[in-house]
Amino acid sequence: MNFFYQPGHVYASGATGLAQVISELIIRITGHDFLPISVTLVLINLPLFVLAWRGIGKQFTIYTLITVVMSSVFIHFIPVTPLTTDPLINAVFGGAIMGFGVGNAMKSGISSGGTDIVSLYMRKKTGRNVGTLSFVVNGLIIFTAGVLFGWEYMFYSFIAIFVNSRVQDAVFTRQKRLQVMIVTENPDLLIQKLFDKFNHGVTILNNSxxxxxxxxxxxxxxxITMYEYQDFKHVIAKYDPHAFVSISENVRVLGKFEEVDD
Structure with a gap:
C-alpha cells in the first residue's frame, strides 16, 4: 500500500480500496486527513467481523481481526515511500504482492477482511461465490480512481486488481475442485474412511x-477440493495403496457440495 498503491495513485480491491476511496474523498472535500486509510479500513470491517463471528467461526474471526488490525497498524506507521514513479509498475507489483499476501492468508484459513468475509460466508451457506459483490465494489473503486486522478489511473487500478486476483487464485487453491475416480478391490473400507475424513458423497459403480x-x-x-488433496492421498496410500486413482482438475459441480472446515 505505502510503497506501490499510494505513490502510484493506484487503488486496491475490496475493503482496502474502499478505504482508499473514502479517505481520499474526505481529504478532497474537507482538506484534512480526518480518516486515514488505516482507521477507515478498521471501521469498514467492524460490521463484517460480527457477520464472520456468527456465520463462519470464532477462530476465523479472531485471526482475521488480527490480520486487519496489523495491516492497519503497518499502513499507519510505515511512511509512504515511492519506489518508482511509473504507475504501471506500481500497479503490477502492488497487485502481485497484495494477491500473494491475501492468498496465503486465505490458504491458512483466515482472510484480509472486507469482501473476503462476505464471499466466504455466502460460499459456506449456499455453496456459491458472490462475484457480483466484488465486481460492484471494485467497479466503484476503479471509477473513483478515474474521477480523482485521471482516467488512465482507472486502467492502472484495473490492472492492479486483475493481477491481485490472478496471484490470489494461484496461491489460494482451496476453492478448486477435483473429480477423483478410484478403482479398488476394497470399496467398503475405502468408502468408510473417505466418509470419516471428508463430508462428500461417493458414487459406486459395481461389477467393473x-x-x-x-x-x-x-x-x-x-x-474433493484442492485443499483436501493431501489428506485424500494419505487416505488412499494408507488404506488401499494398490488402488488406481484418476484425478481431473477444475471440474464444475451442479447441486449440493459441502466443503469441510478445519
Whole structure:
C-alpha cells in the first residue's frame, strides 16, 4: 500500500480500496486527513467481523481481526515511500504482492477482511461465490480512481486488481475442485474412511472389469477440493495403496457440495 498503491495513485480491491476511496474523498472535500486509510479500513470491517463471528467461526474471526488490525497498524506507521514513479509498475507489483499476501492468508484459513468475509460466508451457506459483490465494489473503486486522478489511473487500478486476483487464485487453491475416480478391490473400507475424513458423497459403480486382467473391481467417484488433496492421498496410500486413482482438475459441480472446515 505505502510503497506501490499510494505513490502510484493506484487503488486496491475490496475493503482496502474502499478505504482508499473514502479517505481520499474526505481529504478532497474537507482538506484534512480526518480518516486515514488505516482507521477507515478498521471501521469498514467492524460490521463484517460480527457477520464472520456468527456465520463462519470464532477462530476465523479472531485471526482475521488480527490480520486487519496489523495491516492497519503497518499502513499507519510505515511512511509512504515511492519506489518508482511509473504507475504501471506500481500497479503490477502492488497487485502481485497484495494477491500473494491475501492468498496465503486465505490458504491458512483466515482472510484480509472486507469482501473476503462476505464471499466466504455466502460460499459456506449456499455453496456459491458472490462475484457480483466484488465486481460492484471494485467497479466503484476503479471509477473513483478515474474521477480523482485521471482516467488512465482507472486502467492502472484495473490492472492492479486483475493481477491481485490472478496471484490470489494461484496461491489460494482451496476453492478448486477435483473429480477423483478410484478403482479398488476394497470399496467398503475405502468408502468408510473417505466418509470419516471428508463430508462428500461417493458414487459406486459395481461389477467393473479390468481390461487386462478381467478381474472384478469397484469404481468410486467423488469430488474433493484442492485443499483436501493431501489428506485424500494419505487416505488412499494408507488404506488401499494398490488402488488406481484418476484425478481431473477444475471440474464444475451442479447441486449440493459441502466443503469441510478445519
Amino acid at each position: 472389469e479390468g481390461g487386462y486382467t478381467h478381474q472384478k473391481r469397484t469404481v468410486l467417484f467423488s469430488v
